[in-house]
Amino acid sequence: MEYEAVIGLETHVQLKTRSKMWCGCANQFGAPPNTHVCPVCLGLPGVLPVANEEALRLTVLTGMLLHCDIPRYAKFDRKNYFYPDVAKNYQITQYDKPSTIGGYVDFEFNGGISRVRITRAHLEEDVAKNFHFERTSGVDFNRAGVPLMEVVSEPDITSADMAYEYLNALKDILVYGGVSDCDMEKGMVRCDVNVSVRPKGTTELGAKIEIKNMNSFSGVRKALEYEIPRQIEVVSRGGKLIQSTRRWDDVAGITEEMRTKEYAHDYRYFPEPDLMPFTPTDEWLADISRRVVELPLARKQRLMQDYQLPAPDAQTFVWDKPLGNYFEGIAKTAKNPKAIANWVINNLRAKLGESQTTLADLKFAPAAVAELVELIDSGKISGKIAQEVFSDMFSTGEAPGKIVERKGLAQVSDTGAIEALCDQAIAANPGPAADFRAGKAAALNFLKGQVMKLSKGKANPALAGEILERKLKA
Amino acid sequence: MLNQLTLTELVERLEDRQVSSCAVTQDCLDQIKRVDSELHAFLSCDSEDALAQAKAADQAMTAGVTHREKPLLGVPVAIKDIIAVRNQPMSCGSRILHDYLSPYDATVISRLRAAGAVVFGRLNMDEFAMGSSNENSAFGPVRNPWDTTRIPGGSSGGSAAAVVADECIASLGSDTGGSVRQPAALCGCVGLKPSYGRVSRYGLVAYASSLDQVGCCAKRVRDAAVLLEALSGMDPRDSTTVPQPVPHYTSALTGEIKGLRIGLPKEYMVGGLDAEVETAIKAAVKQFAKLGATVVDVSLPHTDYAIATYYIIATAEASANLARFDGIRYGLRVEGSDPAELYSRTRGDGFGVEVKRRIILGTYVLSSGYYDAYYLRAQKVRTLIRSDFLKAFEQVDAILTPTTPTPAFRIGEKTGDPLQMYLSDIFTISANLAGICGISLPCGFTRDPKLPIGLQLQGKPFAEETILRLAHAYEQSTTWHKERPRIGERK
Numbered sequence A: 001m002e003y004e005a006v007i008g009l010e011t012h013v014q015l016k017t018r019s020k021m022w023c024g025c026a027n028q029f030g031a032p033p034n035t036h037v038c039p040v041c042l043g044l045p046g047v048l049p050v051a052n053e054e055a056l057r058l059t060v061l062t063g064m065l066l067h068c069d070i071p072r073y074a075k076f077d078r079k080n081y082f083y084p085d086v087a088k089n090y091q092i093t094q095y096d097k098p099s100t101i102g103g104y105v106d107f108e109f110n111g112g113i114s115r116v117r118i119t120r121a122h123l124e125e126d127v128a129k130n131f132h133f134e135r136t137s138g139v140d141f142n143r144a145g146v147p148l149m150e151v152v153s154e155p156d157i158t159s160a161d162m163a164y165e166y167l168n169a170l171k172d173i174l175v176y177g178g179v180s181d182c183d184m185e186k187g188m189v190r191c192d193v194n195v196s197v198r199p200k201g202t203t204e205l206g207a208k209i210e211i212k213n214m215n216s217f218s219g220v221r222k223a224l225e226y227e228i229p230r231q232i233e234v235v236s237r238g239g240k241l242i243q244s245t246r247r248w249d250d251v252a253g254i255t256e257e258m259r260t261k262e263y264a265h266d267y268r269y270f271p272e273p274d275l276m277p278f279t280p281t282d283e284w285l286a287d288i289s290r291r292v293v294e295l296p297l298a299r300k301q302r303l304m305q306d307y308q309l310p311a312p313d314a315q316t317f318v319w320d321k322p323l324g325n326y327f328e329g330i331a332k333t334a335k336n337p338k339a340i341a342n343w344v345i346n347n348l349r350a351k352l353g354e355s356q357t358t359l360a361d362l363k364f365a366p367a368a369v370a371e372l373v374e375l376i377d378s379g380k381i382s383g384k385i386a387q388e389v390f391s392d393m394f395s396t397g398e399a400p401g402k403i404v405e406r407k408g409l410a411q412v413s414d415t416g417a418i419e420a421l422c423d424q425a426i427a428a429n430p431g432p433a434a435d436f437r438a439g440k441a442a443a444l445n446f447l448k449g450q451v452m453k454l455s456k457g458k459a460n461p462a463l464a465g466e467i468l469e470r471k472l473k474a
Numbered sequence B: 001m002l003n004q005l006t007l008t009e010l011v012e013r014l015e016d017r018q019v020s021s022c023a024v025t026q027d028c029l030d031q032i033k034r035v036d037s038e039l040h041a042f043l044s045c046d047s048e049d050a051l052a053q054a055k056a057a058d059q060a061m062t063a064g065v066t067h068r069e070k071p072l073l074g075v076p077v078a079i080k081d082i083i084a085v086r087n088q089p090m091s092c093g094s095r096i097l098h099d100y101l102s103p104y105d106a107t108v109i110s111r112l113r114a115a116g117a118v119v120f121g122r123l124n125m126d127e128f129a130m131g132s133s134n135e136n137s138a139f140g141p142v143r144n145p146w147d148t149t150r151i152p153g154g155s156s157g158g159s160a161a162a163v164v165a166d167e168c169i170a171s172l173g174s175d176t177g178g179s180v181r182q183p184a185a186l187c188g189c190v191g192l193k194p195s196y197g198r199v200s201r202y203g204l205v206a207y208a209s210s211l212d213q214v215g216c217c218a219k220r221v222r223d224a225a226v227l228l229e230a231l232s233g234m235d236p237r238d239s240t241t242v243p244q245p246v247p248h249y250t251s252a253l254t255g256e257i258k259g260l261r262i263g264l265p266k267e268y269m270v271g272g273l274d275a276e277v278e279t280a281i282k283a284a285v286k287q288f289a290k291l292g293a294t295v296v297d298v299s300l301p302h303t304d305y306a307i308a309t310y311y312i313i314a315t316a317e318a319s320a321n322l323a324r325f326d327g328i329r330y331g332l333r334v335e336g337s338d339p340a341e342l343y344s345r346t347r348g349d350g351f352g353v354e355v356k357r358r359i360i361l362g363t364y365v366l367s368s369g370y371y372d373a374y375y376l377r378a379q380k381v382r383t384l385i386r387s388d389f390l391k392a393f394e395q396v397d398a399i400l401t402p403t404t405p406t407p408a409f410r411i412g413e414k415t416g417d418p419l420q421m422y423l424s425d426i427f428t429i430s431a432n433l434a435g436i437c438g439i440s441l442p443c444g445f446t447r448d449p450k451l452p453i454g455l456q457l458q459g460k461p462f463a464e465e466t467i468l469r470l471a472h473a474y475e476q477s478t479t480w481h482k483e484r485p486r487i488g489e490r491k
Helices: A053-065 A160-176 A217-236 A282-289 A296-307 A311-319 A321-331 A337-355 A367-377 A383-396 A400-407 A415-428 A430-437 A443-454 A461-473 B007-015 B021-039 B047-062 B107-114 B157-164 B181-187 B221-231 B275-290 B303-324 B339-350 B353-366 B372-395 B418-423 B429-434 B464-476
Strands: A003-014 A077-080 A090-093 A100-109 A112-125 A129-132 A137-140 A147-153 A189-199 A209-214 A244-249 A254-260 B042-044 B076-080 B118-123 B170-174 B190-193 B214-218 B261-265 B294-298 B398-402 B437-445 B452-459
Touching: A003 A160, A003 A217, A053 A100, A053 A112, A053 A147, A053 A160, A053 A282, A077 B303, A090 A112, A100 A160, A100 A296, A112 A160, A160 A189, A160 A217, A160 A296, A189 A217, A209 A217, A217 A244, A217 A254, A296 A311, A296 A321, A296 A337, A311 A321, A311 A337, A321 A337, A321 A367, A337 A367, A337 A383, A367 A383, A367 A400, A383 A400, A415 A430, A415 A443, A415 A461, A430 A443, A430 A461, A443 A461, B007 B021, B007 B221, B021 B047, B021 B076, B021 B118, B042 B157, B047 B118, B076 B157, B107 B118, B107 B221, B118 B157, B157 B170, B157 B181, B157 B214, B170 B221, B181 B190, B181 B214, B181 B437, B181 B452, B190 B221, B190 B464, B214 B221, B221 B437, B221 B464, B261 B275, B261 B372, B275 B294, B275 B398, B275 B437, B275 B452, B275 B464, B294 B372, B303 B353, B303 B372, B303 B418, B303 B429, B353 B372, B372 B398, B372 B429, B398 B464, B437 B464, B452 B464
Parallel strands: A209 A244, B076 B118, B076 B170, B261 B294, B261 B398
Antiparallel strands: A003 A147, A003 A189, A077 A090, A100 A112, A112 A147, A129 A137, A189 A209, A244 A254, B042 B118, B170 B214, B190 B214, B190 B437, B398 B452, B437 B452
């Protein structure tokens, strides 16, 4: 029997706010332990939470980016459990009235477009981080109370690869919208997986198994690559899977059982009495909708269509949004956007990397790139000369036309001048000339190279070839 | 004996420079020394800090700061041990907080300081404000100043007793189901519970967040009005405060109550009401009529459900609110081999019986499978109770009831029967469920032993002016408030 996997993802994303969810402490990664803390995020006796409005806005913005409904009534709830990483021993989250419900993410997968439906994106608080030392443990509350959004997908994912692509697409959208920096290394994105298997073609869901502790998207993929065959094997041997939570061990590359359903927490959710229900107004929502940006996939498709870019170039401009914006700024009015894309991706990006500078540091105006491409396209300079011109304009900011003029780099298309150079080359290289006459066509390239050398690269290479051929055949 | 002055009298004298804040603060501290071993209203008192604040207040007055700018300048106000005061201990009447010092001031404390008050003392209370008799204090109960074999009421027993015994000029308490009004009635002072959202809860250790409100005990209605004005207003640190403007409450105290309508809820004249209390209340009703108020009957049909509703909602919220006391970061810690054992040992040793009872009850009513039957149902009934009151307030300006069904009972009398104990809050508990305001003030005494009787006036949300006006007019036309217990006189 053939089996298929049914996968749903719960993705936790730290929101890009200046301060924490309930207090004014900085939302900042990497500070010494317990330096961004106050009575509120330490959960000291007597404190109250006050909701960070920007976090609410970013959650609703996410809802808009993921095509969700934005209910006109949302509230916070307390999720009760005892653990040292949550100072109050309850986490404030949104249980049955989240800020957004019912959307989807479209993304490229397997050569087509796949869609994963989104159940909800809700807002909660991140918890502190526990550290275990030799004989003691410590808790760092810098992360406690950082705004955390949980994006819950429907179980629409069917493979480890699809899960991986979905996560990347989601991340791209959130980075695009300015919702989160999604820096995995700083723990800004964390993901729990729910996976079950069933005979292909059936609709009933198998026992749901949750996997925790993956700290990268490839970790998610690896965990699923391990877990799906494991479940299929159990089931196909006639075994029974039970609802449980498993932990991914990245080093060993296996999942291990943490707890089964009978030990599942009863979180005793109830409405958070310290916060008022949230009822967004038209005006408030309209303000947020002005922050909605073009989604990465839409951008890619548009760049391909509007500028005839090949997919990899368009994708480059999706991933590197500032570079893409820079490109569009030039390409909108240019005759040859494809060539501009080439220069921006292959030359400009490389130079920026080499010199460790950014677009903001550029000494030349964007129009200079268009001018350079024009110089090539009109035959004024060769592609090779253009490299030199670009190098100069990058370091000095001088306009390409001026550089060509000042350095006398304009391509020589004067037949007389080139003929003289051809005669010189043939005379100096009797061997290759004889070879060509004997029918060795490749010898022409050598001679052409000599002409280019004599002209210091300025000779029109096509013209040089023509003249050489004529002279040798004569 | 400057400590015997009312807040209003003290302010007049401070303004005239007849007395100093240092002198009155010293007199309060002396009185504590004299009577508190018997009364046990204070868990601790930082005399040095109090006198330093008093000195600063005196210097401010010398420098020309007036009581118009700082209405409580130099007035010693004592604080229930559940309200955070920076660098002062806070135990909430519990062992579990051990040697905890608050690193910050509650908003009400900041406001008192801004108004110039001398903020001092940690007043005894039922553990985490759970109780009606003060017998749930982990450090032993406060005693009633009128009869030290009796309870002072709770949970703000220390707040009421300290005011009545002249250990302070006024005090702050907290009222979740009657915890300010009930002890005020049983000790014989004024106790005010503002409407929910009127006063910030930031820094008030939460018992039941949707019911808790900071209140005050004072010797006179006018004193309570002055305090309320200082405490009230929107607080950016408490999302449940309301941006309603704060009236000049003392301006409402005109003595004129003609035309105001007072409702008597027929459901409140129930069995179990002490005969002397009933007589005193009836006399008070007559007095109000004599002063020109119109007295009518009203109905609050869901009254019978108030106690059950309260004990579901309050305990549910408490079960989460008290979860933070776990031995990990502050307070008592009893070590264990893993976090779970550390938690259960710490909480097992640290919490008292009543607190445990309520945590377990609250945990139960929120449990999966029971939530709808208990918590959700209780929230619906709460809405009905609130609408009972709002409907009644369409007909009347205030609702008059006894504050408590009986006068102060003996220590130990009801400790064996929690339900009987819960019933002592029967008249006060609804106000918290409805979010309305209430005030208790003296309206008589039992004959033998002589124990205070309190009457309660409840008003619409944010209609504190109305109940203060009525209470003040009644107070000024009677002499009950002038009676003093004899505590400390023998010595």
